[in-house]
Amino acid sequence: MGKEYDVSDIKIMEGLEAVRMRPGMYIGSTGVKGLHHMLWEIVDNAVDEAANGFADTVKVTLHRDMSVTVEDNGRGIPVGIHEKLGVSGVEVVFTQLHAGGKFDNDSYGYSGGLHGVGASVVNALSEYLEVEVCTGGRLYRQTFRSYEGPDGKILSGRPMASLAEEGRVRRQGTKITFLPDKRVFETLEMNFGVISKRLKELAYLNKGVTFMLEDERDRGNKKVSEFRYDGGIVDFVKYLSDDKNAIYAEPIFIIGKKDNISVEIAMQHNDGYTESIFSYVNNIPTTEGGAHETGFKSALTKVLNDYCRKANILKDKDPSLSGEDFREGLTAVISLKMRNVQFEGQTKTKLGNTEARTAVEYILSEQLAAYLDDLKNGEVAAKIADKAAKAAKIREAARKAKTMAREKSKLENAPLVGKLSSCTGRNSELNELFIVEGDSAGGSAKQGRDRRFQAILPLRGKPLNVEKKRLDQVLANEEFRSIITAMGTGIGEDFDISGLKYNKIIILSDADQDGAHIRAILLTFFYRYMKELITEGHVYIGLPPLYKIQRGKDVKYAYSDVELNKITRGIKGYTLQRYKGLGEMNPEQLWETTMNPENRSLIRVELTDAADVEHLVTVLMGDKVAPRKEYISEFANFNKTDTFEDKVTIDGAER
Ligand code: TSJ
Numbered sequence: 040m041g042k043e044y045d046v047s048d049i050k051i052m053e054g055l056e057a058v059r060m061r062p063g064m065y066i067g068s069t070g071v072k073g074l075h076h077m078l079w080e081i082v083d084n085a086v087d088e089a090a091n092g093f094a095d096t097v098k099v100t101l102h103r104d105m106s107v108t109v110e111d112n113g114r115g116i117p118v119g120i121h122e123k124l125g126v127s128g129v130e131v132v133f134t135q136l137h138a139g140g141k142f143d144n145d146s147y148g149y150s151g152g153l154h155g156v157g158a159s160v161v162n163a164l165s166e167y168l169e170v171e172v173c174t175g176g177r178l179y180r181q182t183f184r185s186y187e188g189p190d191g192k193i194l195s196g197r198p199m200a201s202l203a204e205e206g207r208v209r210r211q212g213t214k215i216t217f218l219p220d221k222r223v224f225e226t227l228e229m230n231f232g233v234i235s236k237r238l239k240e241l242a243y244l245n246k247g248v249t250f251m252l253e254d255e256r257d258r259g260n261k262k263v264s265e266f267r268y269d270g271g272i273v274d275f276v277k278y279l280s281d282d283k284n285a286i287y288a289e290p291i292f293i294i295g296k297k298d299n300i301s302v303e304i305a306m307q308h309n310d311g312y313t314e315s316i317f318s319y320v321n322n323i324p325t326t327e328g329g330a331h332e333t334g335f336k337s338a339l340t341k342v343l344n345d346y347c348r349k350a351n352i353l354k355d356k357d358p359s360l361s362g363e364d365f366r367e368g369l370t371a372v373i374s375l376k377m378r379n380v381q382f383e384g385q386t387k388t389k390l391g392n393t394e395a396r397t398a399v400e401y402i403l404s405e406q407l408a409a410y411l412d413d414l415k416n417g418e419v420a421a422k423i424a425d426k427a428a429k430a431a432k433i434r435e436a437a438r439k440a441k442t443m444a445r446e447k448s449k450l451e452n453a454p455l456v457g458k459l460s461s462c463t464g465r466n467s468e469l470n471e472l473f474i475v476e477g478d479s480a481g482g483s484a485k486q487g488r489d490r491r492f493q494a495i496l497p498l499r500g501k502p503l504n505v506e507k508k509r510l511d512q513v514l515a516n517e518e519f520r521s522i523i524t525a526m527g528t529g530i531g532e533d534f535d536i537s538g539l540k541y542n543k544i545i546i547l548s549d550a551d552q553d554g555a556h557i558r559a560i561l562l563t564f565f566y567r568y569m570k571e572l573i574t575e576g577h578v579y580i581g582l583p584p585l586y587k588i589q590r591g592k593d594v595k596y597a598y599s600d601v602e603l604n605k606i607t608r609g610i611k612g613y614t615l616q617r618y619k620g621l622g623e624m625n626p627e628q629l630w631e632t633t634m635n636p637e638n639r640s641l642i643r644v645e646l647t648d649a650a651d652v653e654h655l656v657t658v659l660m661g662d663k664v665a666p667r668k669e670y671i672s673e674f675a676n677f678n679k680t681d682t683f684e685d686k687v688t689i690d691g692a693e694r
């Protein structure tokens with residue numbers, strides 16, 4: 040099989056085989072995340088071509104045999120013979136480790152991103168990979184394959200032949216089809232929703248480029264999606280705040296380049312209180328922020344304060360407004376394109392390059408000042424300044440309220456903690472806090488628990504919907520005060536995870552609409568005021584059973600309809616009880632089914648996509664009615680909170 044190779048070729052191939060030995064080192068994992076990583080690696084290359092203005096369409100197709108096609112209508116990967124290596128550019132791209140889809144020359148302004156491990160890695164981990172390049176009026180094709188050699192070892196990503204010219208075409212572009220190797224990956228099932236979401240994000244970040252997705256896997260039910268935003272990140276900001284009340288109609292858009300760093304910013308204020316900044320570098324989300332966000336904030340504060348003074352909104356004797364005041368109700372998207380990106384932080388999603396701060400500061404200062412001075416923007420400028428001035432007043436009032444609340448909670452500490460049934464153990468690594476809907480379920484939980492490590496906090500009625508409230512109002516709410524006190528971490532800016540008294544915070548609510556609403560409110564609260572609790576993996580959702588199936592002394596519980604069918608299939612003469620709420624279970628049953636770490640199932644709440652969660656949190660919890668209705672009808676199971684979570688079963692059986 041394959042063609043003849045000399046010694047230098049064998050060296051190349053050993054590189055690909057090294058990838059197979061340690062796939063995780065190159066693509067993170069061999070699970071479903073790693074599988075998608077393969078796709079992003081290829082998509083990134085097509086997006087680069089589009090971002091540099093050589094292509095306007097990127098299409099992904101998921102095939103029935105689990106292979107995937109990615110195509111663009113760009114210039115085509117170079118087909119000429121590489122001077123040093125003596126093979127075509129195409130073959131270099133797919134066999135040379137680190138050469139990637141990008142070359143070391145300067146044909147690209149920016150080279151790839153975080154993914155950036157190169158197309159050769161995808162080839163090495165694929166059963167086969169086929170390249171079709173249309174360029175200069177000709178079609179070229181080459182196929183690579185991973186197969187078992189004579190000694191039983193797997194030879195990875197070997198070319199079946201050199202690049203072949205196959206005739207004339209009018210179109211141009213690159214088309215890659217690959218089948219991830221089932222000997223490497225735990226699953227070959229890519230997720231339509233995940234891919235669609237990312238392509239949508241890429242469409243916002245790459246104005247005017249059409250992204251298409253076709254899913255042929257379900258016979259007779261082809262799914263497609265297509266995204267193109269001619270407004271780019273301006274459209275992104277509108278989308279992120281489509282359920283909020285903007286205080287001026289059009290987002291402010293700023294674009295510029297300094298020291299070879301391209302900066303685009305879109306921003307808009309709404310009448311709410313939350314600040315939502317989403318930043319990207321080379322299309323990669325920088326969830327932890329970094330230099331560019333720092334630059335954005337400092338320039339915004341400075342320019343707006345200058346404006347307030349010039350416009351006499353701030354008198355000479357007045358102190359400057361704070362950055363937070365100017366960012367209240369602000370939705371912003373910052374997108375940078377630059378070279379030599381350095382990622383830092385816990386999850387490597389924080390931009391480290393200090394020159395990015397300078398570039399953003401410079402571009403924003405200059406252009407925002409010009410925008411504000413432009414007479415036709417006078418109304419917008421006044422609205423921003425006015426909102427910030429109000430925010431400052433409220434913030435001062437809130438500060439006082441907070442001090443008062445602190446004092447008050449010191450005084451009232453006893454009754455607050457009184458609601459909490461704490462555990463006897465003092466090891467916060469082991470301890471669990473159950474936040475339970477309703478006093479009666481709370482009572483059962485108190486009696487049923489293992490008091491050595493399980494604490495119970497019952498909630499009376501529905502907690503305050505935090506999305507519509509400011510911090511001082513949240514602090515005035517007794518339910519939340521008791522949660523905050525129990526947690527031991529403080530809240531908002533004062534949040535300090537080292538004070539956390541429990542390793543697991545478990546939300547236990549009824550399996551009905553009300554329960555789902557309460558759960559959503561609590562998750563929103565954690566997301567807004569204790570985000571680290573979620574990102575550090577401390578927040579869980581408890582799963583109570585839906586049914587009890589009893590036959591004589593034999594009792595079984597079902598947590599879903601599927602499970603119920605499984606259990607009752609073929610058995611006769613059983614009694615079935617459908618639980619309408621946690622309160623219907625006695626303490627022993629609650630312990631057995633929902634609290635005992637041996638039997639229970641928990642869902643860990645994760646932040647998969649901050650932009651999406653942000654949108655969802657405001658859509659579901661915000662005060663505009665129309666978008667919420669739309670969302671509910673679009674996703675019938677909206678209240679299952681599954682956009683907050685990966686379905687991970689932490690302990691107990693897989694369900
Ligand atoms: F990842 C990949 F390599 F497999 C891949 C590359 C996958 C896909 C879907 C597209 C691409 C790709 C690469 N599309 N377009 C390009 N362009 C180039 O590689 C290219 C073309 C021309 C020139 C030039 O300087 O003339 C330079 C480059 C890098």
